[in-house]
Amino acid sequence: MRGAGLLYVLKSRTLLVLGAFLVGTMTAAALAAPWAAPFDPLAIDPDAVLLEPSALHPFGTDSLGRDVFARMLHGAGVSLRVGLISVGISVSIGTTVGLLAGWFRGLVDECLMRFVDVMLCFPTFFLILAVIAFLEPSLTNIMVVIGLTSWMGAARLVRAETLSLREREFVQAAKLAGAGTARILFRHILPNAAAPLLVSATLGVAGAILTESGLSFLGIGVQYPFPSWGNILIEGKETLGVAWWLSLFPGLAILLTVLGYNLLGEGLRDLLDRRASR
């Protein structure tokens, strides 16, 4: 970064800065929810049913008189957890599969990659829906199932990186120096494959948040009375044409958060990608 400093960063990395800002805001909201929320998100108030947004209730109240702003602050935590943990699961699986396939090649590679092909042919959303509805809808189940069905992209990416890195001199040198396979894979290859993996993980968070909100909207995500952006939208649907604030704000929050992670991912790609950015 040259002398112009902040202005230069802002101009040359618009995507990254905008994305980081949106993601940062949402993360702060999620972390601050227990203190910042003006009301208890579960507190029912029969005297404050379906109030329009006002100074007291910035986002209005729902049909049970609960403060929508407080519910949305707590919903931010749900989205954040789902996004990070399910991507954590999918990246761990994808990395392991990709490293093994790329390092051992041959039969191991063939079997693992064929398995990836099979997974890609799955009617994934159908399966997620069925599994979660059967296992009792809960946040843990959602995170695990999303993680288990979304690791294929990371696996292909890590495999491709491993295939090219394993021929490089520093890997050969490590091998000659007597490093074990695990050490080479995790200490030498993985750190060098981290950049594209980080990009794909960031974009994965966006996808996981969208999937969770869709599941919650279908009524098989986060369960009543606990708030998530998706299940506040259920009430938005029920009061369609009556209480616009119940559909507008949660949807906007989902849109901005997903947008934030996508921008951050694209920004990171521009920043980290050695190859010409698209």
Added chain:
Amino acid sequence: MTFWFGLALALIALCAGLYLLLPAGRRPAAAADLAGRLLRRGAWLFAVFMGITLVCFLVIHLAPGSPTDMQTTLNPLADADAQRRLAELYGLDKPLYEQYYLWLKRLARLDFGVSMSSDSRPVMDKILERLPLTLGLNVTTLLLTLLLSIPIGVLAARRRGGMFDKATTLFVFLGFAMPGFWLALLLMVTFSIDLRWLPLSGLTSVDYASLSPTGKVLDVMSHLALPIFVSTFGSLAGMSRFMRASMLDVLQRDFILTARAKGLPERRVLFRHALANALLPMITILGLSVPGLIGGSVILEYIFALPGMGQLFYNAVMARDYPLIMGNLVLGAVLTLAGNLTADVAYGLADPRIRAGLRIGGAGLRDTEEA
């Protein structure tokens, strides 16, 4: 259905027979190559299909709870004996591998079993009456997406960083981040409740039966306008982005330079030389987008109350109707595999360079990722 299945088998047998009748030296080499590849591909598709059914079957049957819960444990009038008899009726008392074997045996005769819901209708009938709507919706969406995303991608790539490119990039980011069901809610409020231009939900109006034939078509079309718009908007972002990237990639190749150097008009360079090559990877993406479309129809049909496959599946899951769930999953898998296969065959037909190395399941995509 069985008839068509038989006919297809007979045709394949006929081709194989004719081929074998030719003296070995005069068999066309290309045909032998093709036959071998089709055979390998067929075996692979079959293996994938079996894998999918096995995993789905296990996941569904191993999950805690049972479809008989609704009628027994939750019903104070039913005792343990009634539950046992009900499980026996549905074959749920048998060991899992036997249930899977029996299910496969029925599947081989294209028999998906009978729904566990109170109407006890064959799963096949229930799915077939729902399929046209979902298929129609998705095919329309795909066609509209192609029709829009190709010109958008080409124009955005023509002047990279120009006004049009910037505007569409913004639109693409919005499209990626927009939850489809939220867009649907907003559109319903605007066009159905405030403006009253379009019906709110469902497939037909109350007075549908009394409408003229033209009126009926218009009625259904007005009901489908919003769902098709939402679904197209959702897939447009990814598709136009991909088209742009593909076009940018092609535009920096040498043959484009050659075309420009020999003085061809820019229009011809873009739409003949570049477009033809940039379209190839799109075929693979189209095949890969099938599972997304099928899955997406669950939320879409739920919110617009459309009686399609997605809604059927949602209801089946909620009622734990095992045969109906399996039927839907199998059909989803078949549609996905068919989409992939069609894409690969189309890719091979469109690009002579690819014919040698056909592989299933987005091999093309992987190539572009690794390139």
